[in-house]
Amino acid sequence: MxxxxxxxxxxxxxxxxxxxxxxxxxxxxxxxxxxxxxxxxxxxxxxxxxxxxxxxxxxxxxxxxGAISLRAKRLATASMAVVLVLSIVLGVRPLILSIQAVVLACAALFIWTRPSA
CATH class of the missing domain: 1.10.287 (Helix Hairpins)
Structure with a gap:
């Protein structure tokens, strides 16, 4: 094992x-x-x-x-925003965009509710 x-x-x-x-x-x-x-x-x-x-x-x-550094929080949020904008620019279907936005928003919420290191 x-x-x-x-x-x-x-x-x-x-x-x-x-x-x-x-x-x-x-x-x-x-x-x-x-x-x-x-x-x-x-x-x-x-x-x-x-x-x-x-x-x-x-x-x-x-x-x-359970802490995440402020730099990591900012970088993660910026990366999520870039991915969402890129999906919009590439013309991803609205349903997929909606799912993606909800998942990314949940991930961002989790990240920003953790204590900062």
């Missing part, structure tokens, strides 16, 4: 790292998932990830208080 959790941890870490460079792929949720998986499979990898100078702070903020 540890091998399964390790595999999932490395897969989530890889997706999180790709998300640093692709604005539509979220980074922190994948890092949180990687930390969760590594906590069940590899104490060494969990410690490395949570103490990493770049990747560790958002994980520690979330684990300590």
């Amino acid at each position: 540890r091998l399964f959790w390790a595999f999932c941890g490395f897969a989530a870490l890889a997706l999180g790292l790709v998300g640093i460079f692709l604005p539509l792929l979220p980074t922190v949720p994948f890092l949180l998932l990687a930390a969760f998986c590594f906590a069940r499979s590899s104490e060494r990898m969990h410690l490395w990830l949570t103490t990493h100078p770049v990747l560790g702070p958002p994980i520690r903020d979330w684990q300590a208080s």
Whole structure:
């Protein structure tokens, strides 16, 4: 079972790292998932990830208080707005736009109701 959790941890870490460079792929949720998986499979990898100078702070903020940095909140909201505007420009059907707007609004509401780190 540890091998399964390790595999999932490395897969989530890889997706999180790709998300640093692709604005539509979220980074922190994948890092949180990687930390969760590594906590069940590899104490060494969990410690490395949570103490990493770049990747560790958002994980520690979330684990300590469910907090999201103000910068991350702004970036996430801007990304959601860009995606919605791009969908409008590309002529996505109104029903799909409506669903997309509701989902993005719910995601933004969740993000902005978390404490700020």
